[in-house]
Amino acid sequence: MDRLLIVDGSNLLFQMFFGMPARIVNERGKAIHGTLGFVGALLKIIRATKPTHIAVLFDGEHENARSADDPDYKSNRPDYGQAPPEENPFSQLPDIFAALGFLNIKYAETADCEADDWIAGYALTCGTKAEVIISSFDSDFFQLITDKVSVLRYRGKNTVICTPDYIKEKLCILPSQYADFKSLTGDKADNIKGAQGIGPKTAALLLNKFGTLENVIANAEKIKKPSVGSSVTESAGRLKTNYKLIKLGGGSPLPFCMSELGYTRKDITTNEVLRGIGLR
Numbered sequence: 001m002d003r004l005l006i007v008d009g010s011n012l013l014f015q016m017f018f019g020m021p022a023r024i025v026n027e028r029g030k031a032i033h034g035t036l037g038f039v040g041a042l043l044k045i046i047r048a049t050k051p052t053h054i055a056v057l058f059d060g061e062h063e064n065a066r067s068a069d070d071p072d073y074k075s076n077r078p079d080y081g082q083a084p085p086e087e088n089p090f091s092q093l094p095d096i097f098a099a100l101g102f103l104n105i106k107y108a109e110t111a112d113c114e115a116d117d118w119i120a121g122y123a124l125t126c127g128t129k130a131e132v133i134i135s136s137f138d139s140d141f142f143q144l145i146t147d148k149v150s151v152l153r154y155r156g157k158n159t160v161i162c163t164p165d166y167i168k169e170k171l172c173i174l175p176s177q178y179a180d181f182k183s184l185t186g187d188k189a190d191n192i193k194g195a196q197g198i199g200p201k202t203a204a205l206l207l208n209k210f211g212t213l214e215n216v217i218a219n220a221e222k223i224k225k226p227s228v229g230s231s232v233t234e235s236a237g238r239l240k241t242n243y244k245l246i247k248l249g250g251g252s253p254l255p256f257c258m259s260e261l262g263y264t265r266k267d268i269t270t271n272e273v274l275r276g277i278g279l280r
Contacts (some may be wrong), residue, residue: 004126004261005051006119008136009058009107012154013038013096015137019091027193029217031085032279040270045154046263049133053261056100057118058093060109087119100275103265116140122249123149126258139244140182142167145175172204180213183242184232195235197227206232213243220256222226 007030024033046054085091092111100107110118119141123132127149134141135152142162145151161164167175184203188196198206206223210216217221217236223229232239274280 002053002130002258003051004053004122004130004132005046005049005053005260005263006122006132006134007042007054007056008115008119008134008138008141009056009096010115011136011138012041013089014231015154016041017092023086026279030279031092032095034089034272035095035099036270036274038092038096039273041154043268043270043273044156045135046267047154048159049135049152051133051263053130053258054105054263055122055256055261056105057109057115057255058107059108059115060111061090068230095279098243099273102273102276103268105263106256106261110252116248117250117252118254120144120248121252124250125254130258139178140187140248142171142175143178143246144249145178166266167168171200173207177207177212179243180207180216182238182246183213184216185246186242188248190245192245193238194232194241194242197231202228213239219269223259 013034017034020033020037022035023031042056080088080090088240097107108118116138119134119136123134123141123144126132127144127146128150131150132149134144134149135154136154141151145162145167147164153160153162158233162176167173171178171181173181181200181203182192182194184194184198184206185200186192194203206216206228207213210219217232217239218237220229220232223232233273271280
């Protein structure tokens, strides 16, 4: 069976740029720590997952359409437009693109959607006929997990592969309920506010009883704890907006078809890639 590895490029870039132990420069004094970390992590992920197909997808710099539903959506993210290169992860993006080109790995930046939407599109369209592995620390992808779609959270030797059983054990819900779950609890990373007094345990209990966010709202008066029922009722409008922000439908046109994403390159090292693109 084909195995498609979809890498959340922006997520991996930030993880490596800010996660490397020190700023690393080459012999010409050029900062390469983000590129070094990105390529090294990517090659380790490839060796661990052994994909037949790969796509690396990045968020472009453009207005976020979801902000029309909630102006506060992701408004807590720093603006790197005026940051000096040593503090700006995007300053190393050209070198990362060069490395991906050297590896013959297809990559793309979004122009009118989020990378999340592309990733969801591949999971939903390819996950019926191929195994799909999404490499990202963005928990929103938990909602896409099925028997054929998993989420890899890369952390060296502590890397975790998230499956339906992982979600059930960790959160006590089904992956298909994750958008409902996150709508209730909120998401600090994306500046989404949940219902007051509803944390992960309470959200899981509500969804185990009522099934969906829509049913939780419709049956708020049946919730045993009055304060929780009142919170759901008072927050109903915001909870529905949260769901629109978090739910991934994969409706955006995809940059590549599956047949364009084949990957066969084996046994290459990070140093070979960096030398190949002139950084070493």
